[in-house]
Amino acid sequence: MEFFNNSVFFGVMLSLLAYGIGALLKQKFKLAIFNPLLIAVIIVIAVLAVSGIDYKVYNEGAKYISYLLTPATICLAIPLYEQFELLKSNWKAIAVGIFSGVLASLGSILAMAVLFGFTHQEYVSFLPKSITTAIGMGVSEELGGYVSITVAIIVLTGVLGNMCAESVCKLFKIEEPIAKGIAIGTASHAIGTSKAMELGDIEGAMSSLSIVVSGLITVIGASIFAQFM
Numbered sequence: 001m002e003f004f005n006n007s008v009f010f011g012v013m014l015s016l017l018a019y020g021i022g023a024l025l026k027q028k029f030k031l032a033i034f035n036p037l038l039i040a041v042i043i044v045i046a047v048l049a050v051s052g053i054d055y056k057v058y059n060e061g062a063k064y065i066s067y068l069l070t071p072a073t074i075c076l077a078i079p080l081y082e083q084f085e086l087l088k089s090n091w092k093a094i095a096v097g098i099f100s101g102v103l104a105s106l107g108s109i110l111a112m113a114v115l116f117g118f119t120h121q122e123y124v125s126f127l128p129k130s131i132t133t134a135i136g137m138g139v140s141e142e143l144g145g146y147v148s149i150t151v152a153i154i155v156l157t158g159v160l161g162n163m164c165a166e167s168v169c170k171l172f173k174i175e176e177p178i179a180k181g182i183a184i185g186t187a188s189h190a191i192g193t194s195k196a197m198e199l200g201d202i203e204g205a206m207s208s209l210s211i212v213v214s215g216l217i218t219v220i221g222a223s224i225f226a227q228f229m
Helices: 002-006 010-029 036-051 055-066 069-074 077-082 084-089 091-116 120-126 133-143 147-171 177-199 201-228
Strands: none
Touching (some): 010 055, 036 055, 036 147, 077 084, 077 201, 084 201, 091 120, 091 201, 120 133, 120 201, 133 147, 147 177, 177 201
16 A cells, blocks of 8 residues: 555546546446446545545646546537527527526425525525536535535535436427536536537537536526525
8 A cells, every 4th residue: 555655646536537437337238327427436435445545645636637628628618619500590589598407406495494494504506407517516605515525515516416417308308409518517617518418510510619608607606596595
């Protein structure tokens, strides 16, 4: 274990290996439950728990992967640019769809917070659940929430969205590509968008747009909803 504790590359190797195993399982069994990110999270937690290696040691190496998050997010603008004419011709429906999605997200959190008796700190920690981590952390911190809980909830929301998006669209007979993309991006940010890109170019472009717009609306909306409890 001393070798892993002193290795700068341990976190990177473990993360990539865990994700690779998840990708192989998804390819073999074709089931949504074998989401590569979910499998990777489970494997990393299990390895750290069993080996007794401190999270800080793991993160010393794994943090370098997170540096790729910014350029990866910027690259989401490419499919959006390719579908720009479609965006211009449907901007009203797209705007209403994103706004409705954000309102539904914030409203459902308020309802559950009242139902389960959340404290104010717990409540505001959940408000940014459907936006990208970088924005959500700032919102949670600004509102006085638990940032660590917010990060966990955002990741969980994205993974569930990635797993369930296609099935939910089929269940409610949502067949319009623009509607699929807006719904997925607004509900489950970048992780969900990776699924939208699998469904099609239009879905991916609209989902990419939704990440940005819903993030901006949530920053304002969360500040307003935070006053309700």
